Amino acid sequence: MTIWNHDLTLEQLNAWNQGCAVSHLGIEFTEIGADYLRARVPVDARTKQPYGLLHGGVSVVLAETLGSVGAACACPPGHKAVGLDINANHLRAATSGWVTGTARPVHIGKSTQVWQIDMVNDAGEMTCVSRITMAILAPKG
DSSP: OOOOSSOOOHHHHHHHTTTSHHHHTTOEEEEEOSSOEEEEEEOSTTTBOTTSSBOHHHHHHHHHHHHHHHHHHHSOTTOEEEEEEEEEEEOSOOOSSEEEEEEEEEEEOSSEEEEEEEEEOTTSOEEEEEEEEEEEEOOOO
């Protein structure tokens, strides 16, 4: 059974994020499961900090992108999802390749959602774990 309240395709998710920070950083959605979303970010000149490591803020952008899109697609039609809080623990540096994030809901409620995003490098080693809390806003009417 799926958690999504909207029909989803990878093409739609990637098109939705064109022309903003997500596309500027090279983030792309790669998989939609019944209860998760997956996306990845390249570790390249756009996303590294001066020491040659993936910038921690880019990991947070990947996490926020996954959690926000997941929440928006899991809330009732007409509702909006906006971020309330995000945290991240950086566990291992990434210097090349891709970092892939998988977002799964911890809680889907009427007014809030909590999502956990686990990020790994190309070797499958955990680089960062993040949790985001989203407010679900009902349509104004």
